[in-house]
Amino acid sequence: MTTAAPTDYAASRPSTVTAPRLPAACGPLSDAVIEVLSTGRTDALPTVSADTDPLGRDLQLALYTLYELHYRGFDGVDPELEWEPDVLRMRRDLERVFLGHLRSAVEPGDDPVAEMDALSVEATSGTGPSWFFKDEGSWDQMREYFAHRSLYHLKEGDPHAFVIPRLQGQAKASFVAVEFDEFGGGRGERVHQQLWADLMSAAELDPTYLGYIDRVSAETLSTVNLMSMFGLHRSLRGAAIGHFAAIEITSSPGSARLVAGLRRMGAPEECVHFYAEHVEADAVHEQVMRHDVVGDLVRREPGLASDVVFGMRTLDYLDELAAEKMLAAWRRGESSLLP
Incomplete structure (x- = not known):
């Protein structure tokens, strides 16, 4: 009997290097x-x-x-x-x-329901990027916004996934259901990270993971560090859930404004599609997060209520700082990206 030579897997497999520099x-x-x-x-x-x-x-x-x-x-x-x-x-x-x-820096609170009710009230005016791009703002400025947001959207869903083993019961089941949508419902081409990479390519930007880390502000970095810190610490699981809930509650109206702005600019359909996807999906996710995730978590662990609120308020605090940094540069007629 002839014994086959062992396969040289290192030589036969295509390159699988996906880590950034x-x-x-x-x-x-x-x-x-x-x-x-x-x-x-x-x-x-x-x-x-x-x-x-x-x-x-x-x-x-x-x-x-x-x-x-x-x-x-x-x-x-x-x-x-x-x-x-x-x-x-x-x-x-x-x-x-x-x-x-x-x-x-963030005012404490201990009523997640009241906090979510306040977040759910749709504003008729505002000063953030979605309001800016709805009626003004240029395509070049929108592309800069994409570069900043790529630090999060190319890992969308990942930071919050760390909290899954720290949940139980209905909160765990419902949270996983929302994350399942973030990860494409079982279809690789529908993973939101991939949809963002498609957006970046359509906008003629670098779609690679961390492609713009050397060009974004400290404020942009802090918004992603916040969710990583919450996700990686069991002691901050309540804050992680509050943070994710606040994203889902506020995402749909903001995404709708960005869709309007992108259509006004005549942006590529891949760019419009990413935000259009979030208008519908996050409207459903809001209800799941409010009642089945936050509601069940706080019923099981009432001591986490203040951390849930902390997660919601820190999201708003750091997002506002990042947004103001971008908008201030654009008002001066300058780029919001580092050289």
Whole structure:
């Protein structure tokens, strides 16, 4: 009997490298993190001072880079660093500064139902990007908006998925049902991350994961860091659910305004389609999140009510900062992206 030679899988398989490159550092914290990930040496990690700017780009980029070890990692970076104690210790120090700022900046509350009722009231006017693009704003500015939003939409659904094992009962079942839609209902081409990549390509932008990390503001980075922090900590599971609920409650009206703006601009259909998809889907998701997820979670664990509200209010706080940074640049006739 002739024994077949073993298959050289490394030679026979197509390339499966999907990890992005490391970003460019912008200060001592991010420089130290990137150096550690590049070399594997953890002895040079600095101490994070309590007076470090919590919303500065250096801290936010350092934190974002460390969080990415729990997602797709980076090309050429040892995946074992995800659980390296010194790396985790640095991440925790950065989180303490960030979370401490949020706790002091956001008004506390303990009534998720009242909070969701307030979010559900559809405004007749506003100052955010969806209002700006509905009636004014140029196609070039919309493309910049896409670049900022790509940091979230190319991982849409992923940060909140970390909370699934921390739920039970109806809250878990209903939350998974909403996430199932985010992940395309079982169809790869319908995954919202893929729909966003299609949007980016149609807008002649870079559709690759983290393609614009070196060009977005600290405020944009902070909006994604927030959901990663909530998702990765069991102690913040209530905030993760509140954050996700607030997204679903407010998404449909905002998406409708963006659809109107995109049609006004004559944008490619792939761009219109992404937001049109969210107008319908998120209107349904709102009811599921309100009653079956938040409602069931708070009934089971009433002590999480204040964290649920915290998650909702921090979403609004950081989204407003990011939006104002973009809009202020556009009002000055400047680009909102870094050079």
